[in-house]
Amino acid sequence: MTDAFSSSSETVLQRVLEVSLKSNTPVDKLEELYQIKATCDFILEHQFAKVALQFPDELLGDSVAIAEEINRNTNAKPFILGDTSYGSCCVDEVAAEHVGAExxxxxxxxxxxxxxxxxxMYVFERRAVDVDRCASSFRELYPDSRSNVVILYDVSYAHAVKDLVTILSPEYPNLVSSELVVEGERCYSPGFIKRLNNDSLPPEQCDSQVIYQFGRQFSLKSGSSITDYSMFYIGEEGATLRNFMMTWNRCSFCSFSPATMTGRAESISVNRALMKRYYAIERAKDASVVGILVGTLGVADYLTIIQQLKETIRRAGKKSYMFAMGKLNVPKLANFLEIDIYVLIACPENSLLDSNDFYKPVVTPFEMEVACNKQREWSEEYITDFRRLLPGGQSHVPLADQQDESDETDVSLITGVLRSHNLLNGEPAETPSSSSMVLRNQTLTVANTNSAASFLAGRSWRGLEQKLGDTPVVKAVEGRRGIAIAYEEEGTAS
Structure with missing residues (x-):
């Protein structure tokens, strides 16, 4: 019997599933790739009785064989989380709690x-990489042996970085390798990750500048800054690389693809990408109704950033509505035409959503703060980790005192219309459902404060409504039988 769990329900369904034991990975290689023994030791050490095993879609083929090995060696009851509520790179703690996992x-x-x-516990996929070819590509991309270079990598290639550094360090004295680190005392990973602790740095690095972001930590030479370094990334093009390039946008990037075994200088124009994000900020400034998309329930402090965003949006004279959605797509967001712009709360890798196909733009919490918090100015710094925006974070900018706020105006770069930053003096007006309220502030700017409720009242179709007492009661009648191409009473086409 296999326990199957659906994240859309709070109940566990027990059923017998006919699952083929044939795995995508040969059985004799499961231990090497998935570190089953280390996982069993982790479970036995802490005496866990229920364990949630979270797999991305591409590794589900191996999930049953791994779960059986864990059950056989520990007697713990494993639950396979095959359909995560949000991105598979994030830990789905909500689904695990639903099944009572420890x-x-x-x-x-x-x-x-x-x-x-x-x-x-993290178990990274150990993808193959040719270390010698990677080192050769590095030498071609950085012919100057005095170059300041930081090695970044996808977690799937963490197992090969130590060998690469051993080869290159004698030739490149200014080479810096990043380490995988996590916060918290309850996180474990065999071999390639450690808990965040600045006191554990070697003595020769105590006077260095320590950079910690996105689960990576590395130390720079004393007196230097991140802009003095180039970045060498091991992995495929995707969300991780894009996140690094947007954050450290003043550094040059090169990458090595283990799949094609080729290296290249990244030619994507980061400035062009930043211009697109700045356009989204201008759209956020013009917006009157903001939809807050909750794209994670597992990243720490997500509730705090929601409250901060709601207050920031309110103080800017805008209305906000909150949406909890799993996998975002165009049809879902198209149901809410009254929303002018969305702000997505997600992990750093999933927050940079390309919203070209969406009817309304989707921005990050940082971009919404630039649009609504006049204390924060657009600069070369770009922040994808919303935790840095919170009080105590490295990039936190408090809101101005309400007594000191003045009704400032500027011109929209998109519409050319004069707009007011503090349109309603921080207090959105209540709008009657029967009509719209039109306000005229001191700068003679006309503002339409239609709420989403009044917008809905004007729709001809409003979804599934009970309409108790309005719909006449009729007897049930027998409907058509068959399939749509040919119902039984219609006969067959000649």
Missing amino acids: CIVHYGSACLSTSKRLPL
């Missing part, structure tokens, strides 16, 4: 966002 084992690629509810 810990989570997360397999595959991970964003290493902080999770604090349950004990957690």
Whole structure:
């Protein structure tokens, strides 16, 4: 019997599933790739009785064989989380809590966002990489042996970085290798990850500048800054690389693809990408109704950033509505035409959503703060980790005191219309459902304050409504039989 769990329900369904034991990975290689023995030791050490095994879609083929091995060696009851509520790189603590799991084992690629509810173990996929070819590409991309270079990598290639550094360090004295680190005492990973602790740095690095972001930590030479370094990334093009390039946008990037075994200088125009994001900020400034999309329930402090955003949006004279959605797509967001712009709360890798196909733009919490908090100015710094925006964070900018706020105006770069930053003096007006309220402030700017409720009242179709007492009662009648191409009473086409 296999326990199957659906994240859309709070109940566990027990049923017998006919699952083929044939795995995508040969049985004799499961231990090497998935570190089953280390996982069993972790479970036995802490005496966990229920364990949630979270797999991304591409590794589900191996999940049953791994779960059987864990059950056989520990007697713990494993639950396979095959359909995560949000991105598979984040830990799905909500689904694990629904089944009463005492810990989570997360397999595959991970964003290493902080999770604090349950004990957690990371098991990274050990993807193959030719270290010698990688070193050769590095030499071609950085012919100057005095170059300052930081090695970054996808977590799936963490097992090969030590060998690469051993080859290159004698030739490149200014080479810096990043380490995988996580916050919290309840997170574990065999071999390639450690808990965040600045006191554990070697003595020769105590006077260095320590950079910690996105689950990576590395030390720079004393007196230098991140802009003095180039970045060498091991992995495929995707969300992880894009996140690094947007954050450290003043550094040059090169990458090595283990799949094609080729290296290249990244030619994507980061400035062009930043211009697109700045356009989204201008759209956020013009917006009157903001939809807050909750794209994670596992990253620490997501509730705090929601409250901060709601207050920031309110103080800017805008209305906000909150939406909890799993996998975002165009049809879902198209149902809410009254929303002018969305702000997505997610992990750093999933927050940079390309919203070209969406009817309304989707921005990050940082971009919404630039649009609504006049104390924060657009600069070369770009922030994808919303935790840095919170009080105590490295990039936190408090809101101005309400007594000191003045009704400032500027011109929209998109519409050319004069707009007011503090349109309603921080207090959105209540709008009657029967009509719209039109306000005229001191700068003679006309503002339409239609609420989403009044917008809905004007729709001809409003979804599934009971309309008790309005719909006449009729007897049930027998409907058509058959399939749509040919119902039984219609006969067959000649």
